[in-house]
Amino acid sequence: MDKQTEFVLRTMEERDVRFVRLWFTDVLGFLKSVAVAPAELEGALSEGIGFDGSAIQGFARVYESDMVAHPDPSTFQLLPWRGATQGTARMFCDIRLPDGAPSFADPRYVLKRALKKASDMGFTYYTHPEIEFYLFKQPIVPGQPPVPADQSGYFDHTTTSPGADFRRQAITLLEQMGISVEFSHHEGGPGQQEIDLRYADALTMADNIMTFRVVIKEVAVMQNMFASFMPKPLSNHPGSGMHTHVSLFEGDTNAFYDASAEYHLSKTGRQFIAGLLKHAGEITAVTNPWVNSYKRLIAGAEAPSYICWGQNNRSALVRVPMYKPNKGTSARIELRSIDSAANPYLAYAMVLAAGLAGIENEYELPEGAEDDVWSLTDRQRQALGISPLPRSLGNAIDLMENSQLVADTLGEHVFDFFLRNKKAEYDSYRGHVSEWELTNSLPAL
Numbered sequence: 037m038d039k040q041t042e043f044v045l046r047t048m049e050e051r052d053v054r055f056v057r058l059w060f061t062d063v064l065g066f067l068k069s070v071a072v073a074p075a076e077l078e079g080a081l082s083e084g085i086g087f088d089g090s091a092i093q094g095f096a097r098v099y100e101s102d103m104v105a106h107p108d109p110s111t112f113q114l115l116p117w118r119g120a121t122q123g124t125a126r127m128f129c130d131i132r133l134p135d136g137a138p139s140f141a142d143p144r145y146v147l148k149r150a151l152k153k154a155s156d157m158g159f160t161y162y163t164h165p166e167i168e169f170y171l172f173k174q175p176i177v178p179g180q181p182p183v184p185a186d187q188s189g190y191f192d193h194t195t196t197s198p199g200a201d202f203r204r205q206a207i208t209l210l211e212q213m214g215i216s217v218e219f220s221h222h223e224g225g226p227g228q229q230e231i232d233l234r235y236a237d238a239l240t241m242a243d244n245i246m247t248f249r250v251v252i253k254e255v256a257v258m259q260n261m262f263a264s265f266m267p268k269p270l271s272n273h274p275g276s277g278m279h280t281h282v283s284l285f286e287g288d289t290n291a292f293y294d295a296s297a298e299y300h301l302s303k304t305g306r307q308f309i310a311g312l313l314k315h316a317g318e319i320t321a322v323t324n325p326w327v328n329s330y331k332r333l334i335a336g337a338e339a340p341s342y343i344c345w346g347q348n349n350r351s352a353l354v355r356v357p358m359y360k361p362n363k364g365t366s367a368r369i370e371l372r373s374i375d376s377a378a379n380p381y382l383a384y385a386m387v388l389a390a391g392l393a394g395i396e397n398e399y400e401l402p403e404g405a406e407d408d409v410w411s412l413t414d415r416q417r418q419a420l421g422i423s424p425l426p427r428s429l430g431n432a433i434d435l436m437e438n439s440q441l442v443a444d445t446l447g448e449h450v451f452d453f454f455l456r457n458k459k460a461e462y463d464s465y466r467g468h469v470s471e472w473e474l475t476n477s478l479p480a481l
Contacts, residue, residue, distance in 0.1 A: 038109075040109040040110055040112075041081050041109045043109070043112075044077070044081070044109045044112045044127075045077065045078060045081075047112070047114075047125075048074050048077060048125070049074075051114065051123060052121060052122055052123070053074060053114065053122075053123050053124065053125050054073075054074065054122045054123065054124065055071045055072070055073065055074075055124045055125070056071065056072050056073075056074070056077055056080075056107075056124070056125045056126065056127065057069045057070070057071050057115070057124060057125070057126040057127075058070050058071070058072060058080070058085060058105055058107050058126070058127055058128075058129050059126055059127065059128050059129065059246070060105055060128065060129040060130075060131055060142070060144070061143050061144065061246055061379065061381060062092050062093045062095065062143075063093060063095070063141065063143060063379070063382075063450055063453055063454060063457070064093055064325070064379060064457065065143070065325075065377070065378060065379030065380070065381075065382070066093070067246055067249070067250065068092060069126075070085060070087065070105065071124075072085065080107055081107055081109060083104075084104035084105055084106040084107075084129075084132065085104065085105045085107075085129075086102060086103070086104050086105075086134075087103055087104075087105060088102075088103075089102065089103035089131075089139070089141070093453075093457070095131070095139070095141045102133075102134050103131055103132070103133065103134075103139055104131070104132050104133070104134060105129040105130075105131055106129055106130045106131075106132055107127040107128070107129050108127060108128050108129065108130060109127065111126075111127050111128040111243055112125060112126075112127050113125060113126055113127075113213045113214060113247075114212075114213070115213075116209050116212040116213065117209060117251075117254050117255075117258070126247075128144070128243050128246075129144075130142065130144055130145065131144070131145070140447045140448070140449040140450065141449050141450060141453070143379055143381035143382050143450070144239070144242070144381050146381060146382055146385050146445070146446055146447060146450060147238060147239055147242060147381040147382070147384055147385045148239065149385070149445075149447070150384075150385040150388045150389055150445060151237075151238060151239060151388070153389075153392060154284070154388060154392060157392065157395070157396075158286050159284040159285065159286060159291060159392075160237060160284065160285045160286075161237065161238045161282075161284060161384075161388050162235050162236065162237055162238065162241075162282070162283045162284075162285065163235065163236070163237075163238050163241045163280050163281065163282055163384060164218070164232070164233065164234065164235035164236075164241075164280065164281040164282075164368070165232070165233055165241065165245060165278045165279070165280045165281075165374075165380075166219075166230055166232045166277075166278065166279040166280070166281075167230065167231055167232070167233065167245070167248060167265075167278050167376050168223055168228060168229070168230045168275075168276035168277055168278070168376055169228070169229055169252060169263055169264060169265045169276050169376055170182075170184065170225065170227050170228050170229070170263070170264050170266070170269055170270070170276060171184070171185035171186070171198070171199060171202060171227045171228075171229060171256060171261050171262070171263055172184060172185055172227060172261065172262045172263075172264065172269075173185055173261060173262075174260050174261060174262055176262050181270075182262070182264075182269060182270075184225070184226035184227030184228075184270070185198050185199065185202075185227040185261050186198055186199055186222075186226060186227050187226045187227075188222045188226065188227075189222065189224060189226075190221075190222065190223060190224040191221050191222060192222050193222075197222065198259065198261065199222050199227070199229055200222075201259070202229065202255060202256070202259055202261070203220045203221075203229060203231065205255050205258070205259070206231065206251055206252055206255045207220060207231065209251050209254075209255065210231075210247075210248065210251055213247060213251075215233060215244045215247060215248065216233065216234035216236075217231060217232065217233060217234065218232045218233065218234045219231075219232040220232070223274065223276075224273070224274045224338070225270060225273035225274045226270075226273060228273070228274065228276065231248070231252075233245070233248065235281065235283075238384045238388065241380070241384070242380040242381045242384055245278075245380040246380065249265060252265075264276075265375075265376040265377040266326075266328060266377060267324070267326060267328050267329045267331065267332040267375045267376070267377060268328050268329075268331035268332040271331075274338055274339070275331065275332025275333075275339055276332070276375070276376045276377075277332065277338070277339055277372065277373070277374060277375060277376060278374045278375060278376045278378065278380075279370055279371070279372045279374070280370070280371050280374050280384075280387070281357070281368045281369070281370050282308075282368060282369055282370070282371060282387060282391070283367065283368040283369075284304065284305075284308065284391075290365050290366075290367050291304045291305070292304060292305035292308070292367040292368060292369065293305075293365070293367035299347050299356050300367060301356055301367070301369075302367075304395055305367070305369065306401040307391075307394040307395045307398060307399055307401070308369065308391035308392075308394050308395055309345050309354050309356075309369055309391075309394070309401055310394040310399035310400060310401040310402075311390045311391045311392065311393045311394020311395065311397075311399055312345075312353075312354055312369075312371060312387065312390050312391055312394065313343055313344070313345060313353070313354065313401075313402070314390070314393070314394065314399055315389075315390035315393060315439070315441055316343045316353060316373075316390070316425065317343065317423070317425065317426055317432070317435045318390075318435050318436055318438075318439035318441060318442050319386040319387070319389075319390055319436070319439075319441075319442060320373065320425055320426045320432045320435070320436075321426070321429065321432035321433050321435070321436040321442075321454075321458060322378070322379075322382050322383055322386045322436070322442065322446075322454070323371075323373055323374045323375065323378055323383045323386060323387070324373060324374070324375050324378065324429075324432065325375070325377075325378055325379070325429075325454075325458065326375065326377060326429070326461070327428075327429050327461055327462060327465040329375050329377075329429065330426070330427060330428050330429060330432075332375070333373065333425055333426075333427075334427055338350060338372075339372070339373075340352060340353040340372045340373050340425065341409075341410065341424060341425055342409045342410075342417060342422050342423065342424050342425065343422065343423045343424070343425060344402075344404070344405040344409055344420075344422045345369075345401070345402075345404050345405065346404045346405040346406060346409075347404055349404070349405055349406065349408075349409075350372070351405070351407075351408050351409040351410050352372070352404075352405050352409060353371070353372060353373055353425070354369055354370065354371055354372070355369070355370040355372060356369055356370075356404075357369075357370060371387060373425065374387075382446065382450070382454075385445055385446070386442065386445055386446075389441055389442075389444075389445040390441065393441060402421060403420075405420070405422065409422060428462075429458060429461065429462045429465070430462045430466070433455065433458050433459060433462065436455065437455060
C-alpha cells in the first residue's frame with residue numbers, strides 16, 4: 037500500500053467519512069458517479085469497482101460491457117457542501133478493462149496518452165482556464181427564455197448583485213477542495229460570471245474543471261438559482277467560453293520564453309501556435325462540440341470567428357498576452373475558442389496534439405493580425421490569409437472526419453463514437469423547425 041492510499045484510508049477514519057463518490061467522465065463530458073461505503077474503499081482502491089460500460093455513452097457495446105473504475109487516490113478530496121461530520125469525499129477514476137488494460141473509451145486516458153507524447157518530447161503541459169457561465173433565476177421553464185439572475189455588466193460591483201455572494205461562496209468551496217482560484221468577476225452579459233482557475237498541469241486541471249462545474253451547480257441550487265455552461269443561452273448577449281492559457285515547460289524552464297525574440301516568444305512557442313492554426317478547423321468539433329457552440333463563435337463579442345493569431349489581439353483565435361518584465365516563467369499563449377461546456381480531457385488533448393504537431397513538423401508561423409479581425413471584410417481577410425473557423429457543427433464534423441491528427445489523438449473508439457453522436461445531434465437540429473422560422477416565415481409564406 038502506497039503512502040497516498042494510506043493517507044486516504046486514515047483520513048476516512050479520522051474525519052468519519054461515510055460515503056466516497058467515485059467520479060469519471062463519459063465521452064461527451066458528462067460526469068458519472070458511484071458511491072461506495074468506507075468498508076469497501078480499500079477493496080475499491082486495490083481492485084476497482086466493476087460496472088456496465090454499455091450503459092455509459094460511448095464506453096462499450098453490450099457484448100463487451102464489463103469495465104472497472106479504478107480510483108486515483110491522489111484526487112481524494114472531501115466535498116465541503118456535504119457537511120463536516122459524517123461527510124462525503126470524492127476521487128476521480130481511471131477506467132480499465134477486466135484484464136487491467138486501460139479503456140480506450142476513457143477521456144482521462146486520451147489526455148494521458150497525449151501527455152505521454154509531450155513528456156517523451158521533454159515537455160510538461162500546463163493550462164489556466166477562464167471559465168464563464170450564466171446564473172439564471174429559478175424556475176427554468178422549457179420553451180421560455182431564462183431570466184438572468186442580475187442585470188450587471190463587465191466588472192460591475194453592486195451591493196445588491198447576487199453574483200458577488202455567489203462567487204464568494206463558490207470560491208470558498210473550491211479552495212476548501214484544494215482548487216486555487218486566481219480571479220473572479222462579473223462578465224459582460226446579465227447574470228454572466230467568470231472564475232479563473234490558477235494554472236496547473238493539464239490532467240489536474242481537467243479534473244479541476246469537472247469539479248468546478250459540480251461546485252457551481254451545487255452553489256446555484258443552494259441560492260435558488262440555476263447555473264448553465266451553455267455556450268450561447270441568450271441571443272443578444274455574449275456567449276460563455278473557456279479561454280485557456282497554455283504553456284509548455286522543459287523541467288523548470290518555460291519553453292515558450294525567449295528573452296531575445298519578438299514578443300519574447302520562443303521558436304517552440306511560435307511553432308506551437310502554428311500547429312494550433314493549421315489544425316484549428318479539425319479540432320473545433322472537440323473544443324466546441326455542441327450545435328449551440330456555433331451561435332457563440334459566429335457572433336463575435338469576445339469569441340473568435342477566424343483562424344489567426346495576434347499579440348494582445350482579442351479578436352484573434354490565439355492571443356499572445358503582453359509580456360511582464362522579469363516574469364519569463366509566465367510566458368504563454370491564450371486559445372480563445374474553447375467552450376465552457378467542452379469535455380476538458382478531450383479538448384486539452386487536442387490542443388496539445390495540434391501544438392506538438394507544429395513543433396514536430398516545424399510549421400512556420402504566419403504574420404500576426406494587428407487589426408480587429410471582425411471588422412475586416414471577407415476580401416480583406418482573404419488577402420491576409422485568414423480563414424474562418426467552422427460555421428456550424430456540421431462543418432466542424434466534416435473537417436474532423438478527415439483529420440488524421442484527431443483520429444490518432446482520440447483513438448479509434450472515441451473518434452468513432454464522437455462522430456456518430458455529433459452527426460445525430462446535428463441531423464436532429466437541422467430537422468427542427470425553430471421559433472425564428474415560425475415567427476418570420478409562417479406569416480409570410
